[in-house]
Amino acid sequence: MLDDLTAAREQMALSLSFHIIFAVLGVGLPWLMLWARWRGLRRNDPLWTALARRWAKAAGVLFAIGAVSGTVLSVEFGLLWPIFMERFGAALSLPFTLESFAFFLEAIFFGLYLYGWDRLSPKLHLACGIPVAISGMASALFVTTANAWMNGPVGLVKDASGKLVAAQPLGPFLAATTPPQLTHIALAALMCTGLAVASVYATAMLRNPHKRDGYHRRGLAAGAVLGLSVAPLQVLVGDWATRVVYNVQPAKFAAMEGVEHTRNGVPLRFGPLELPRMLSLLLHGNPDAQVRGMDAISAPDQPPQLITHLSFDVMIGIGTALVGLAVWAGYAVWRYRHGGLHPTQQRWLLRALAVAGPAPFVALLAGWIVTEVGRQPWIVFQVMRTTEALTPRHGLAVYFYVTVAVYLMLSVALIAILRRIAAGPTPADVKLTDPQPREHTSSTHAPTRSATR
């Protein structure tokens, strides 16, 4: 049997990882859905409309799983970490309260969107998708705000003896860790969704070359453009986030970069590679600058180093590879525009896109491990230790095992259903005609051209 602390931590890690996968899809898919619905309406394009319907089904089942697994988290905060919630529940009140309203709006308008295809006018239906996309993103960002505050708490009120008495409700929004963490997770959600979607259509095209039709091309293009255009931005945001970590949480930084000793001219370590003086250069713009290492942190305050560093390397590796893929795909499109093969005729590019589907999810989970494990032994950085937050109740291992079993069952069923949704019949290519010829004839040119591609 696991001891209570380990069981509680593992259960939290499992519940979060499970939720985060569906949460990011729930954040990203509505944007794709909205785009497809809009294109379908505007160009009277049945292929985009068919994609919008298909994505809405996938989003519907994912949203349900995200909703219940999110509920698990909010209740588990209390069941596993009641002492943490007792002291900081009020400190986290604003982001969570706002999150609940964002979630309300998401659920309300998602219900209207999913069940309103035939009850609402097309324009009104499209409009219902807008609050879904916005509030889905907002709810994810509010939750991340709470997490960012745990990484760099501000607004804590202490009495004359230094004892903590209260926390400012606005604290989470003012934490230095909040802006980079929010941007990082927002981009990650879009990358995961885009590449997962692109991967579905790339796989279909590889299995059956006849599926390189308009429907699959549109699906592939929408996903790949969303996922890959974000990839280079994510590198910049990652750099920003790393700098903030260095300033706010030097122990996490030392663990993730694998810096053991404080010294000048520190190399960048990535897997077996070691780039001399690179870390000093990246961090300070000076190859000889000093970088604080783990030896500056007292032993009881050090996070686990191996897992943090490995996870960080996985994230960086995948992030870099995806930028490479973005360049490759961009080049393929450029070649096509200049008379080359269509990108979907390039089997290796399709293979890469197919493999790239799960990659950002692995990177996301790895990044999450860096954030959470790298913060240990603290639950609220330098304010409360994880051990202090634990419930006094015993036998938590049983709860963990049940959680494992239930989430395993849900994953199996969910994958079966998503595969079934993806495998449905797809509409044949159609010649597009502009339904209402407009004054400026140039706009009628674009849709016909895209249909022949």
Place this chain on the structure above:
Amino acid sequence: MSAALGLALVLLAGLTAYAVLGGADFGAGLWDLFAFGSRKHAQRALLEQAMGPVWEANHVWLIFVVITMFSGFPSAFAAISQRLLVPISLALLGIVLRGAAFAFRHYAAPHGGTPVRGTQLWGRIFAISSLLTPFFLGVAGGELLSGAAMWAPLPLLGGALAVLCCAYLAATYLAADAAGIDDAALANDFRLRAIITGIAAGALALAGLLLIPGSIPVLIVVASSATRIGSLLLLRWKRYSLARVAAATAAATVLWGWAAALYPWVIIPGSSVGGLRFLDTAAPPSTAAVVLGVLLAGLAVVTPCYALMLRVLRTP
């Protein structure tokens, strides 16, 4: 009125909304479990149609309650979480399985044809977890009120009462839905079920009065009895839309009775544990005021949207 009291009222309002909206979704699952007779397929189809579009929004009330609880009353949240680890965990398990199973069943054949393998099992899981979730939430409520262990009479009565209230609410709403699509036979099925479970729920609520340690204000008892009898009469007269309102009020007053019996405590002082007064657990006044303001502003935005959703999606 202090911010803490305001927060407590918002909390009770959220709990009430969850009971009368989310509770009916659990009740719908119960009627899936107990669908019988020649029209059982029609019964199942009707309840799936009724809860499908709205159950997720209804479910958010629970998240709203949990968040309001730990934002406004962090120590009470911590105390309840420790005290009720077992029933809350079991209810949570039911919540996860119910929601996931409903979605799986709903999307099992997204393009028609035979459903995905395992769908029948998920259908059963949906129905059974719709029974277990309100039961364990009711047990949790009874445990708080009695201060006793889970398997004492009062928690068990709380569980049974919660299940019956959900069944009664759902049957009343479904009878109204069936009448709305002019299916008199189906409406009659659910009308009968509503009357039976309504009487049973009323009887259990009265039995609960004898068991609870504290007392419930007479006004609440009278209101609860009056709306329950009223809803039963309205059902008998087939005045469904009014019956729906009366049934929801009857369920809400049971919840309010529970809250009034518990108040001012959240943890009732016992032989081994000290008591905890609910309002004493409130967040510091400055925080509480901010949270209350945000909650009221948020509700002002959400409520009209919610009403719009119910109007568009719950009209047959």
